[in-house]
Amino acid sequence: MADTQYDCIVLGTGGVGSAALYHLASRGARVLGLDQFPPGHDQGSSHGDTRIIRLVYFEHPDYVPLLRRAFDLWQQLAEASSLDIFQRCGILQVGPPEGEVISGLRRAADAHRLELTTLSTDDVKHQFPGFRVEDDMTALYDPNGGILLVEDCIRTHISLAQVAGASLVVGEPVTRWKSEGNVVRVETTKSTFLTNKLIITPGPWANRQLPALAKHFKILRKSQFWFDNDAPDYQLSSQCPVFLFEHGIHTFYGFPQIDDKGVKIADHAGGRVSRSPQSLDREIDTEELEAVSLFLRQCLPSVGHQLNQHVTCMYTMSSDGHFVVGQYPETPNVHFAAGLSGHGFKFATVLGEALADLSLDAKTSLPIGFLSPERFS
Ligand SMILES: Cc1cc2nc3c(=O)[nH]c(=O)nc-3n(C[C@H](O)[C@H](O)[C@H](O)COP(=O)(O)OP(=O)(O)OC[C@H]3O[C@@H](n4cnc5c(N)ncnc54)[C@H](O)[C@@H]3O)c2cc1C
8 A cells, every 4th residue: 555644534524524634634534625615604505693403304304314413413412512502492394294294293293202392373372472373374393402603513523633643734735536446645735745634514615526417416505694683582692592484385494582683594495506615605795685584574583673683695506406425436445424505514423434434344324325436336
């Protein structure tokens, strides 16, 4: 084997890459993280203060075992950090009884015997007085919903990885990587590195870094809005939960107020396709703003009308809306996670662990088989 500098290089130290770096370094591997931007930046898919974590998973019950491990790992990370990066506050989910969200939640709860409480319209008014639920909607409460502080999670993973011996080089985009027998050559705009293994966690740059799979990924532009609030009903400190409403063609979700920016809300559905991260339109779309405002007036009527902040972000959608995680085709020393399809941050830490397993041990006991790229062949 050639004399390499690293056991593993992680290309892209955003949500998943920062976690992979942490797990690799914690196991004593010689590891280097490379990113074009500094940890916690706002150019990819992992910014905007907060992400939802939830256990009863409407997207598919197969994610639940991974979530159980993710909850444990986030808890451990929170204990190791001096910040409140992970807080459980419950999640209120509302939608038509036969809709994707409610039927998916019931399916996951049944499959894994998870706690999920049905609330009547009056129960909601009583327990969560800031919310209005129409009579023909179903409301379900999952006590395991919570909040992850997205940029702080990334910075914590990176700094703990560095404490464990990881190196980090930022501000040098990777221009090329090539597997040459047992070695992978990684070139940036300034340097060349040799490594035994490469992990690629490229977020919305997936098409560029994973060319053999590019046709399976597309970028969607997503907006996050923060509205003024002085009502106690929406404060985290007043036991306000995170929330997700399937509402006509929209799936609005949001967070209790955690700071002076107000209540954050966004639409998980829709979004315009963007050709590349560089060409992302970051301006406010008035139609999106009107839809969010109308929803707030109907379902969270005491939230203020003043928009305090707007930030755009990107989903990297896979062709079937499920993550794509595993070995890069025909290349046993390169593994990747991509196409997280707008619901991946809560899994960042467990996907980082799985990638570290695949890189160091060529196998993992984590149940990620259903996410393999082989499903597209
Ligand atoms: C608005 C919004 C809301 C969301 N809400 C939730 C939620 O509530 N719950 C949830 O679980 N998920 C949510 N998601 C999804 C989740 O945030 C993403 O799936 C996840 O953060 C993606 O992480 P990643 O590591 O794949 O990408 P990123 O964090 O974007 O990391 C990719 C990294 O690769 C680097 N990179 C790429 N190319 C190169 C190169 N050539 N050279 C060097 N570096 C490179 C980038 O600079 C970047 O740092 C949301 C996403 C958005 C946009």
